[in-house]
Amino acid sequence: MRVALLNTGTELLLGDVQDAHLAFIAREILPLGLRIEEQRTVPDSEAIRRSLAELFQRCAILFVTGGLGPTSDDITREMVADLLRLELRQSPDLLASLKRRLRVRGIKWTSGIARQADVHVGAKILPNHNGSAPGLYLCANINPQIQSPHLFLLPGPPRELQPMFRTFVMPILRSIVPASDLIERRLYKIANKGESLVEEAVGQHVLAIPGIELGYCARPCEVDVRIVGKAEAIERADAVIKSILGPAVFSATDETLEEVVVKLLVQRNQTLAVAESCTGGLLANRITNVPGASAIFSAGYVCYANQSKIAMLNLDSQLIEKHGAVSEQVARALAEHARACAKSDYALATTGVAGPSGGSPEKPVGTVYIALAGPGETIVKKLFFPTDRETFKLIATQAALELLRKKLIAT
Amino acid sequence: MRVALLNTGTELLLGDVQDAHLAFIAREILPLGLRIEEQRTVPDSEAIRRSLAELFQRCAILFVTGGLGPTSDDITREMVADLLRLELRQSPDLLASLKRRLRVRGIKWTSGIARQADVHVGAKILPNHNGSAPGLYLCANINPQIQSPHLFLLPGPPRELQPMFRTFVMPILRSIVPASDLIERRLYKIANKGESLVEEAVGQHVLAIPGIELGYCARPCEVDVRIVGKAEAIERADAVIKSILGPAVFSATDETLEEVVVKLLVQRNQTLAVAESCTGGLLANRITNVPGASAIFSAGYVCYANQSKIAMLNLDSQLIEKHGAVSEQVARALAEHARACAKSDYALATTGVAGPSGGSPEKPVGTVYIALAGPGETIVKKLFFPTDRETFKLIATQAALELLRKKLIAT
Numbered sequence: 143m144r145v146a147l148l149n150t151g152t153e154l155l156l157g158d159v160q161d162a163h164l165a166f167i168a169r170e171i172l173p174l175g176l177r178i179e180e181q182r183t184v185p186d187s188e189a190i191r192r193s194l195a196e197l198f199q200r201c202a203i204l205f206v207t208g209g210l211g212p213t214s215d216d217i218t219r220e221m222v223a224d225l226l227r228l229e230l231r232q233s234p235d236l237l238a239s240l241k242r243r244l245r246v247r248g249i250k251w252t253s254g255i256a257r258q259a260d261v262h263v264g265a266k267i268l269p270n271h272n273g274s275a276p277g278l279y280l281c282a283n284i285n286p287q288i289q290s291p292h293l294f295l296l297p298g299p300p301r302e303l304q305p306m307f308r309t310f311v312m313p314i315l316r317s318i319v320p321a322s323d324l325i326e327r328r329l330y331k332i333a334n335k336g337e338s339l340v341e342e343a344v345g346q347h348v349l350a351i352p353g354i355e356l357g358y359c360a361r362p363c364e365v366d367v368r369i370v371g372k373a374e375a376i377e378r379a380d381a382v383i384k385s386i387l388g389p390a391v392f393s394a395t396d397e398t399l400e401e402v403v404v405k406l407l408v409q410r411n412q413t414l415a416v417a418e419s420c421t422g423g424l425l426a427n428r429i430t431n432v433p434g435a436s437a438i439f440s441a442g443y444v445c446y447a448n449q450s451k452i453a454m455l456n457l458d459s460q461l462i463e464k465h466g467a468v469s470e471q472v473a474r475a476l477a478e479h480a481r482a483c484a485k486s487d488y489a490l491a492t493t494g495v496a497g498p499s500g501g502s503p504e505k506p507v508g509t510v511y512i513a514l515a516g517p518g519e520t521i522v523k524k525l526f527f528p529t530d531r532e533t534f535k536l537i538a539t540q541a542a543l544e545l546l547r548k549k550l551i552a553t
Numbered sequence: 554m555r556v557a558l559l560n561t562g563t564e565l566l567l568g569d570v571q572d573a574h575l576a577f578i579a580r581e582i583l584p585l586g587l588r589i590e591e592q593r594t595v596p597d598s599e600a601i602r603r604s605l606a607e608l609f610q611r612c613a614i615l616f617v618t619g620g621l622g623p624t625s626d627d628i629t630r631e632m633v634a635d636l637l638r639l640e641l642r643q644s645p646d647l648l649a650s651l652k653r654r655l656r657v658r659g660i661k662w663t664s665g666i667a668r669q670a671d672v673h674v675g676a677k678i679l680p681n682h683n684g685s686a687p688g689l690y691l692c693a694n695i696n697p698q699i700q701s702p703h704l705f706l707l708p709g710p711p712r713e714l715q716p717m718f719r720t721f722v723m724p725i726l727r728s729i730v731p732a733s734d735l736i737e738r739r740l741y742k743i744a745n746k747g748e749s750l751v752e753e754a755v756g757q758h759v760l761a762i763p764g765i766e767l768g769y770c771a772r773p774c775e776v777d778v779r780i781v782g783k784a785e786a787i788e789r790a791d792a793v794i795k796s797i798l799g800p801a802v803f804s805a806t807d808e809t810l811e812e813v814v815v816k817l818l819v820q821r822n823q824t825l826a827v828a829e830s831c832t833g834g835l836l837a838n839r840i841t842n843v844p845g846a847s848a849i850f851s852a853g854y855v856c857y858a859n860q861s862k863i864a865m866l867n868l869d870s871q872l873i874e875k876h877g878a879v880s881e882q883v884a885r886a887l888a889e890h891a892r893a894c895a896k897s898d899y900a901l902a903t904t905g906v907a908g909p910s911g912g913s914p915e916k917p918v919g920t921v922y923i924a925l926a927g928p929g930e931t932i933v934k935k936l937f938f939p940t941d942r943e944t945f946k947l948i949a950t951q952a953a954l955e956l957l958r959k960k961l962i963a964t
Contacts, residue, residue, distance in 0.1 A: 153770040155589050156738060157579030158779055161572060164594060168568035178566050179600070183575060183592040186768070213752050213769050214760075252749040272940065299771060301944050327567060338663045341624050349625075357597070358624050359564040360710060368569055416855075422841025423834035426855040430833025431943055433909055441861040444827075444837040444853025446846070450895065454852055454865075484861065498844055529683070532842055533712055 143202040208298035210275040212254035273302035363540035407438040415484035417476040420494035440484035455479040473511035554613040619709035621686040623665035684713035744955040774951035818849040826895035828887040831905035851897035866890040884922035
């Protein structure tokens, strides 16, 4: 079945907001053997009508996102009604639930809000538990006189669309997709290795397996190897990849590096503290994004300023003066002192020059020391990632987490 | 001039990676009076050829991203050569610079890498200072026998594309765009207010100004009001919006809330510490994402565990026992102790239930206390954001930063 996604929203084409729906929906529907074959973005204008008309002809399932809200630029509902010559009727139930929602949250009623209770005759309401605009499902050829695909009108904000999709859209998709052969997608994530090296290692061996589609995706300090195919071919490719890459693969089940590290610590009943200079809290933030991190996360010291390295972690001011805050010695001391202060099993520390300013000939922007203090020893690595500030922080935390992961799986 | 963007990459349609190019390019080209009128995403397959052929007919400027790398699924260069019947020739200069780049970084040479030195006859090379694959510019109708737009082939990774776009693509665009009337886009960002309320306040007044396109974008704990139009109309709308919304607008120049807060603190020569329980480092991370934050950021205490609240910030264990870690009293103590420990002018603290587990009938998931300790007084706010863990953290930090901003502009 041909599937397409139409994102509506002038804010997308003006760059005020980035689309998250394509990635989310693609991953959700893949196990049904469905792939999005075309995705388009159009502004809140007549372009919606034109694209809808074109896509109605071409696809069997069409997801449309955005334009269901209360403001004057929300016109998707009306354009679909117009194209399919369907009447919009106010749903008393929806109106009552909208009023209730606003009352509970103490939000004032404005005139546009009631439009969100309008429903195409024959459409199914997809309840929105995280916002006011409901989604709508219009089955294929809902008006028998006009050719149309299975049409899902979904709200723009990802935190509204995503739970709605899982709870209400997926069951409908399962009922309309023929019980054809299921396919599978697997992702192998590798930290600290280049894309070319990874391809050279596994490429030809995986491509020798019939029925496997192979792809790579390079991210900051990470390469993802992706295979798609039927179950039997996937199992063969899986064995090949695992035998070649071994423990370099930090996840074969689409976990983040922080999820893997938290899981390893939980399994070992061990704890972690972090002392962050140049990464400024990102390492703690990534770790605490993982549900259940409270079991293993002892403390985070964001000691950006030299004074705070001394005050928070009792660093010797002379050590900083002698070697500089960005040095192997200070990285080592930060990790060891954080481990001692927090009484944790492990401690990671980062100190470096994130830029854009603050570099010097000996320590240019991009220089970073990563230290790991553990029960046995302290490891310090010097790395160099000359890039923008936020990518630098991301790569430095990635390198720190990978250092800890390697230590944990080796002990 | 009609502008389109074609993103290539199976990883985009499988959901392994999210597009960032549409937003970036849209914002860069708007001041030239250019808007992307259509954006498409297609997989690394024959679909690229089909979309290129369709878009060649329709637009005057076409940006194509991805598919220029060294791996077997990188086929954009070859498909363009094929469609435009242009020969690809290896550039000795590019080959030499690729070899140099790999040598410096200690990356092994693999056979696919040399393809990145292939250039269409007549194309202009757009140097890549952040990766190996160069971009290419093919002027309109580069092969006089085939209709084609101004065509920019750009690398997939945003950190490669973005500097290349600013340095090499923008000058070319300025030379091909007619010196028509420039347009302008302005964005007004408001924290802690609903979209409907904002529209009710400003909507009709702004729409009464001819030539203004008005839009809204709702984000977690933020509404952005966007106006687009010619300079004179923009100035009128700007005055109207500012007079109605006043200090509720935290930025009219597209800054983030953390940028605004850091700037206010720098102007006042004041410092900030943070004590984060439920936000787990995100607040420190947001603040330290701002270049120059080191001047104002004293210290960050990520005291997720109760024990770390006591050890890092000398909280009274009985206070936590009596009121619970998620309480007005503990929030207040965290902020006041952080301010004292870090000897800062202000301190923000967060404590709450991020979920998905850990809630109780009195303190359900989504409950959060935000505290601000300052020279005069300590303010504590109880808020309720029942949502997913990461959005919760984002909203809680947004509320904390807005609390500080309001305090700073009022004093």
